[in-house]
Amino acid sequence: MSQIIIAPSVLASDFSRLADETMAVDRAGADWIHLDVMDGHFVPNITFGPVVVEKLRPCTKKVFDCHLMIEPADPFLEEFAKAGADIITVHAEACKHLDRSLQVIRNLGKKAGVALNPSTSETVLEYVMDRLDLVVVMSVNPGFGGQAFIPAVIDKVARVKAMIGDRPIDIQVDGGVDPKTAPLVAAAGANSLVAGSAVFRGGNEEGYRKNIADIRAAAEGAIG
Ligand code: DX5
Numbered sequence: 475m476s477q478i479i480i481a482p483s484v485l486a487s488d489f490s491r492l493a494d495e496t497m498a499v500d501r502a503g504a505d506w507i508h509l510d511v512m513d514g515h516f517v518p519n520i521t522f523g524p525v526v527v528e529k530l531r532p533c534t535k536k537v538f539d540c541h542l543m544i545e546p547a548d549p550f551l552e553e554f555a556k557a558g559a560d561i562i563t564v565h566a567e568a569c570k571h572l573d574r575s576l577q578v579i580r581n582l583g584k585k586a587g588v589a590l591n592p593s594t595s596e597t598v599l600e601y602v603m604d605r606l607d608l609v610v611v612m613s614v615n616p617g618f619g620g621q622a623f624i625p626a627v628i629d630k631v632a633r634v635k636a637m638i639g640d641r642p643i644d645i646q647v648d649g650g651v652d653p654k655t656a657p658l659v660a661a662a663g664a665n666s667l668v669a670g671s672a673v674f675r676g677g678n679e680e681g682y683r684k685n686i687a688d689i690r691a692a693a694e695g696a697i698g
């Protein structure tokens with residue numbers, strides 16, 4: 475069993491063949507499927523909503539890791555749960571009542587995640603630690619794939635790791651993850667890595683398999 479969870483972001487896939495691309499990364503070794511939901515309001519880009527998640531659900535048994543970059547998030551949590559999300563991540567910056575949003579997600583029977591923009595302090599996690607299953611440390615400003623990794627998040631990952639202690643909470647890094655940056659964040663304590671462009675480059679399943687294996691090997695090499 476690999477210690478590192480690789481979550482390819484389908485944002486970097488060919489959207490005209492979204493189902494095929496999802497099945498291809500599933501076969502190519504993805505652990506989770508990372509689904510980037512954007513509203514053109516919280517972030518300057520628009521992707522897809524719960525209807526697309528629902529249509530993709532029969533394509534794979536892998537964990538659906540839904541990253542909601544939407545504000546407000548609360549009115550849509552139930553729809554994403556019904557559509558087949560396994561993990562629902564909201565942004566701390568987009569939730570006025572973060573504690574309540576996390577309670578709603580767990581009450582829907584789903585795992586609850588909080589994402590932090592690069593400029594957001596990890597201290598916002600302090601009083602919601604016991605309601606959390608996943609912390610997503612953004613290593614780019616959300617909205618687009620293919621951006622450069624922001625190195626300051628490496629220390630942030632280490633601080634989040636220290637705050638979590640022995641609680642069963644995963645730490646995910648999202649943005650600019652590739653075989654060069656993966657070892658840096660894995661060494662700091664991240665165990666779940668989102669990768670969009672670094673997985674989907676090449677455009678075919680054989681390439682995806684190698685890309686996923688390369689990121690995994692680089693990350694695992696850093697934690698021994
Ligand atoms: C950014 C998204 C990321 C994105 C990562 O807003 O949340 O999940 O797809 O893409 P890469 O790996 O290309 O930085």
Ligand code: ZN
Pocket residue numbers: 483508509510541648668
């Ligand atoms: Zn994401």
